[in-house]
Amino acid sequence: MVRLIIEQTVPPHMSYSVTFFPKNSTVEVEDGVTVLEAATRAGIHINAQCGGEGKCGRCRVIVEGAVEASSTALIDESDWENGYRLACQSTVRSDLVVFVPQETQVGEHKILTSFRMTEIDQIAPLTRTRYLEMPPPTLDDNLGDLERIERSLDLLLGGMGYSLEMMRSLSSVLRDADWKVTVTIDGTPNLVSIKPGRAERNLGLAIDVGTTTVVVSLVDLKNGEVLSQASDYNKQIVCGEDVLSRIAFCEERTLERPNRLVVDTINALICKVEQDPGEGDEGLTHRDLSCASIAGNTTMIHLLLGLDPRWIRYEPYIPVSNIPATIRADELGIGMLPDSPVYIVPGRASYVGGDIIADVLASDMHKSRETSMLIDVGTNGEIVLGTGEWMVACSCSAGPAFEGGEVVHGMRAMVGAIDSIRILDDGELEYTVIGDAPPIGICGSGLIDLLAELFVNGILDKKGHIQRVSNPRVRRGEEGMEYVVAWSQETASVDDGPGAPSRDVGDILITDDDIQNIIRTKAAVYAAASVLLNSVELDFADLSSVFVAGGFGNYLNIGKAQIIGLLPDIPEDRFVFMGNGALAGARLTLLSKDRREDARAIHDRMTYFELSTTQAFFDEFSSSLFLPHTEIEKFPSVINALKKRG
């Protein structure tokens, strides 16, 4: 009898941490557990129609880290290389980051796609379409085919650019169409497409490429109307949650993968808007899309263009370019007409990118005679201050607290997130949940409400520490004091069907440590805004408007944000919610030559203020690590609110 001795290289009960995005939830699991099971334990609802047998292909996730998985016909080679795996057929063999794509998730997201529409006086999109009926050539009128088109367009002969690829079919297209064609050209002018007959519809894409989410709008270039919209989390998130970790990924690993993942994300969204092109239109194809405008932060634009982002990370923080040239879609790998011009909204600096200039464009603050401020809060907070004549901008590292990071029960604004909280007079607590589902965590706006309510109700002191008050929700946990927002009986109890372990989210609570992380975030934003104002010897009271842009811009309770000292204590009617300003700016630059010129003028006019080397910022940051602030007299309405509550 032979006895096999198997050497065990992996200790039998080693455990790994697995972080799931977009929810941003981490669980510890033992070696060998499937990714599907890990997801279930993390409270993520993954589509697993076949019950985890590797047959339906619905549980596709993108994995970064070591998993054991055998190849399957359900995932093609290129996706496999990009890290796609079936969650049910992959076992955890190291710490992992897992991205769960929209189509794999059960439930809805709440990605900010709406924006404040700004008027456009004169539509002059990146491309225009003209229907031409040309006289056929004769011996007396023997212009070349291309020159004949140029003449019909009243262009200088020989002045139009083109790709050889298009030129190669030109003579057949013209003759087959009996010299009646629809041409699309950009402003260079370059020939973008030529189609037989009358096809005057001309569509473009406005795209917001965020670190976390990507939104694509299908825009009718004749009238500026948004025909349809689609959004998703940026699949690149498996390469790091914030821009710094993405850059580190490129530096230590490869630039190719994040590049391909964001292009994949955009292309999948383009397919979506094509399927749903708005009323009265049939489904579109890539051949109907002739231009795009993209707004994103500087790092996102580098990764999209495949440019080396490494020097953005190190002082003095230098990008390859802040003003990328307009690029052809097929050079980027974006699924539209190959010769489509893709305009990139210029950025001002490595940490004040094209997304912020897009915000400014959408706010119209660059046209105003009065002073206004724009605040875009994400993992980074960017602040712009100025008028139609001058502009200063800065950026601070705010931290991920408002996006679900560094907070035990924090999560992004998706279904199941508590997004508003109120403490009633009887001490009881009321909250709303996105999607009216049982709660599974708290998103940014919920956290702001929570801190404000706890502070006003005396449960937090001005340093943000939970007081040992007599309140059934206040208790001492393992890591210090904690406050329970939702009891386990209220929270989701997920049953994943026969065979799957049933599980409880448990009590949803906030800890002292969580609160310190949130306070650091709000302090950074407030300090940055203060320092920027001081630099031009102004005060918050001098602001005619404060534009609030970025991820949670639409769901924020201004009063409560003032109570915690995130926003300044000025009249509420001076705050304007921008919604997705980056997307709005992308649409404006897609549609208007004036706005593209404005974008460039904003770039030229804007002074970048480097906070990281400014002592005043650190001083102001320290003073802001209180609720609402060390100098509470800066927040008179908070004093009133506290008085009212007693």
Next chain:
Amino acid sequence: MVRLIIEQTVPPHMSYSVTFFPKNSTVEVEDGVTVLEAATRAGIHINAQCGGEGKCGRCRVIVEGAVEASSTALIDESDWENGYRLACQSTVRSDLVVFVPQETQVGEHKILTSFRMTEIDQIAPLTRTRYLEMPPPTLDDNLGDLERIERSLDLLLGGMGYSLEMMRSLSSVLRDADWKVTVTIDGTPNLVSIKPGRAERNLGLAIDVGTTTVVVSLVDLKNGEVLSQASDYNKQIVCGEDVLSRIAFCEERTLERPNRLVVDTINALICKVEQDPGEGDEGLTHRDLSCASIAGNTTMIHLLLGLDPRWIRYEPYIPVSNIPATIRADELGIGMLPDSPVYIVPGRASYVGGDIIADVLASDMHKSRETSMLIDVGTNGEIVLGTGEWMVACSCSAGPAFEGGEVVHGMRAMVGAIDSIRILDDGELEYTVIGDAPPIGICGSGLIDLLAELFVNGILDKKGHIQRVSNPRVRRGEEGMEYVVAWSQETASVDDGPGAPSRDVGDILITDDDIQNIIRTKAAVYAAASVLLNSVELDFADLSSVFVAGGFGNYLNIGKAQIIGLLPDIPEDRFVFMGNGALAGARLTLLSKDRREDARAIHDRMTYFELSTTQAFFDEFSSSLFLPHTEIEKFPSVINALKKRG
């Protein structure tokens, strides 16, 4: 016993015609003969070092038509697809066209690469190179890498174009080179290259893409000097000898093959000039070449760009474009820096192409206050007439007689060609041979001399018929009267080594039919020039200069060309030999912005005159089918010459 009956689909003694280029020599061979043997019978010296055993790989030829050949490691896949075969291992199975590349031939060519140098006032080449020492970025000077370069070049920030490919390595190149780099930009401006350190040498290519031959000049862009030159026959010749047959090839077969063959021809020549970059320079690489200017006829440019040439062939003769945009080298597949701009000299019409506008540029006739004429004789004859203020141009189908076609012992100007002929007073004949070799045929200039001498000496009548005079060289052949130029004992007797059949070229002679073909060619050129002059109510006497360009421009005896009525009877000192005017024009446009603007102005100013529908042309053509002309009074010096001879 089983008897096998083999059906013979190919009759055992079927014979095929095999035409060899560049010599343009056709032989009839029986089915199954090797291409090497067929070449030997056609008087072509093919390199067959291994004695025809398929081992040395020296006998590579390009074959169009059916041959039987087994694949060999000596020819790679891509060459195989382009029709490369070993001559010794391929047997003839249909009518064939065979191109014998320069490296396969034994002996030298005489391709016209020299040209008249025109002064350039101010050198402003397609690309310029600048050495930059930039200040490294700081927090206070935090421009993006690309913008830093733009500032150093005094360019508008964000105004420079580039390929993403180059941009992807930009930040590393700059930092590795400690911010000291040499950049090359074109006039757009686009970034063409960026190299570490000081590398101010900037080289470009002037390229003449002819139907028959291709010439590449390596030009120093700092001073305009031609550093080296290389030339070869256009490998595309296997797809047809003249432009019409090339277009037919594209229409009936594929455009891809002629496109790849001409690109191959150019790339092989680039490798040659790189190896021989002129005095004091080491060998170059593709990365030293930053721009090119190409002159060619309209069909050649279409085939080089891969544009469909089909409509050039049919009335009203329309090209895809006469004014192609400047194209990136890698889009064309040309071996130089991928982002090099490749400028194409604009053409005026399908049969008055960029080669002719290049001729005009090189002649400076577009700057003259006096009227001059330019004559470019090849298979097509193109004529330009004008001043600095106006210009008319036309084209006629001259026929291949001067290039070795349609003449029994005609051949191109290569080693072994009789290129000048004189009949002595005693009736004997003197000739010179290119390369001082035993003669194997007669090239264009030799044929012109021959006709002139025969006519002046009374052996031809004015209709070009050989007279039954008493002369040992005049005899009746199978097809009519013929005149022997070189007796078989004078002509090459080629011994190809042991085993190869020895062979004789035999008597080199001209027939009555040959002479009629030559007369038709000269008549077309003269008639075209006459009609063009008539159209503006001028006469040959009004011309201050006649520029003679094209294949045999440098070897032509003006007096004899007047005797046969090819050139008009005006003083000899008004004729100017251009040499390779297309190449000269390509060099000028490579080096000078003014000349590129001139090229465009010539295009705009030039009126194209369509001869094919002009009755006056046919009338004039008929009158010109005589030696020298029906109206001999137009040729007073010929009358004198005839009188002198009695």
